[in-house]
Amino acid sequence: MLHNLRRVVLGSPLPTEAEKEQRLTKIQALAVFSSDALSSVAYATEEILLVLVAAGPAAAALSLPISLAVAALLLIVATSYHQTIHGYPSGGGAYIVAHDNLGLWPGLAAGAALLIDYVLTVAVSITAGTAAITSAFPVLLPWRVELALLAIAFVAWANMRGVRESATLFAFPTYGFVAVVFGLIASGALRLLSGDLAAPAGAFPAVSGVAQAVTPFLILRAFASGCTALTGVEAISNGIPAFRRPEARNAGRTLVAMAAILGAMFLGISSLSHALGVLPAEDETVLSQIGRQLFGEGPLYFALQAATALILILAANTSFADFPRLSAILARARFLPRQMTSLGDRLVFANGIAVLAGLASILVVVFGAQTHRLIPLYAVGVFLSFTLSQAGMVRHWYKQRRPHWAWKAAINGIGMLTTGIVLLVMLATKFTHGAWIVALAIPACVLLFLAIRKHYTSVGEQLSLEGLKLERWTKLATQRAYKVVVPISGIHRGTLAALRLARSVSADVAAVIVDVEPEVTAKVQEKWSAWGHGVPLVVLDSPYRSTTGPLLKYLDAVDRRDPERGPAVVVVPEFVPARWWHHALHRQTALLVKTILTYGPAGAGRDRVVISVPYHLQR
Secondary structure: OHHHHHHHHHOOOOOHHHHHHHOEOHHHHHHHHHHHHHHHHHOHHHHHHHHHHHHOHHHHHHHHHHHHHHHHHHHHHHHHHHHHHHHOOOOOHHHHHHHHHHOHHHHHHHHHHHHHHHHHHHHHHHHHHHHHHHHHOHHHHHHHHHHHHHHHHHHHHHHHOOHHHHHHHHHHHHHHHHHHHHHHHHHHHHHHHOOOOOOOOOOOOOHHHHOOOOOHHHHHHHHHHHHHHHOOOOHHHHOHHHEOOOHHHHHHHHHHHHHHHHHHHHHHHHHHHHHHOOOOOOOOOHHHHHHHHHHOOOHHHHHHHHHHHHHHHHOHHHHHHHHHHHHHHHHHOOOOOHHHHOOOOOOOOHHHHHHHHHHHHHHHHHOOOOHHHHHHHOOHHHHHHHHHHHHHHHHHHHHHOOOOHHHHHHHHHHHHHHHHHHHHHHHHHHHHHOHHHHHHHHHHHHHHHHHHHHHHHHHHHHHOOOOOOHHHHHHHHOOOOOOEEEEEOOOOHHHHHHHHHHHHHOOOEEEEEEEOOHHHHHHHHHHHHHHOOOOOEEEEEOOOOOOHHHHHHHHHHHHHOOHHHOOOEEEEEEEEOOOHHHHHHOOOHHHHHHHHHHHOOHHHOOOOOEEEEEEEOOO
8 A cells, every 4th residue: 555655645656777867857856955045035135235235225225236246256166166067077066076186075065064054955945935824814824833843844845856857847847947037027127217216215225324334244145145146046956967968068057047047137226225215114125115016006016926935945846856856975985974966766766855854853843933933044154165165276276287277266266155144244243143053053063074984994904804704604603503592473374484494594493582461471382392493492481571681591592501602593473464554453472572672781692593484464
């Protein structure tokens, strides 16, 4: 039943050779990898204005030059990642660049920063989209956490079904949002040029009136807030293997298209807000105010609001596309569990998708699905990865010294300096509001990566054949027969199968029953002479009704007998019910015994071999 349900929910499994067919065209990839970056235009201009109006409404006039500076930074970062794509076509983005050029610790810091940012992107995007829904339908406000969790589950499910299916599902909302925003910008431009629309009188008083309040630090804060428009720019460089061949060329062209669309929409919205004198309001977003002035209260305005809500929710899809891929790259380097490298039925990294959904859900619950509580944590990680990536590219150009390397290194150096300044400003202005959590989480993740790597290294050393003498191994393999113990709880067909296997392993076999229920023990003793195959039956007293305690003491005594023969081998008989819900009707004693013997205390026996003999029941 579970197998059939899985096929209905996720679809039929795909063969490995179908992986190439699941790769994305440039149009599909733009929807999958750019939804996070493109959605940021819904709030980036507003974030700039929120900082500037603290110095008075006149300071809002500076939003346009600050937006131009953000657009220039976007050009620098996009150029850097375009070079990264062609320099590192296997994917990995900032982690690979930083690791190869700056060393282990910077690489792991970049990887940790990106993973944390992807989790925050899902939480922030989903809560922002949920806020748009609850704003339109206030009756749903008490259910915002549940709505956010449902949205996370939906996006995770869509990605579990495969890359192509998620691309098809999310393409319409992404391109719909782009079309509506460009329609808004075109409408505003035409009406402003024709003189049909003008800013309200006195919307932006003379800047000189508040010149003393507009400090360089305030401008830097506004610039840092506007840089939220750049979150998600790195996504394409991490997901290069998802593109159709030639992967690097297609990824590079998609990055150029994404940067051009993002820059045009961001500057267009900033220009309209400046021209129309729009200021942030508590009850309405800047984008909504622009739409209301240009579209009125008609269908186009509601289309803009619906498209904005959808793109904010679906912005989480970028993280669901990149978090599993980056996790797989780190796992191949043994910095994350190896399960993260496993492809699921639909040729996606299903474990990574599940982990991302779980972590984002925890954040949503902890922060009550409130965007303003999550925003201070946002973008710190991505700008750390930007800075490390561009520093790595500077060193990359210096090491290779190909034609025009100095110019390329200069571009990356300017980007490194700028994003580094933005990072410092973000930490300084948002540290007490929650950025300290990310500042602590990144080194904690790095230490976790190193602990996982240390474990895998230790396991490899212990399992290695290096230094093992073949002659000694052959001698061990021909030593005296094992001591075998068969713990039973009754006598049935499963017990007989276990006894038959035990007798084939060794002649030194003993069956053991713990006397928890005297009447059951008596029935076993009565039948044993006929069905015991000549194996002696040992009855263990249990005055406190413990099953495992007496068994462990008995095994300890057997181990002390002829210690050169090693610890006793335990053969555990168990019957397997035909239906999943039948398991709840049985005590699972065999499972308990196997667990204790495998993971229990030292008395369970180090290096003990435990053999399970299943007997499958019929329906």
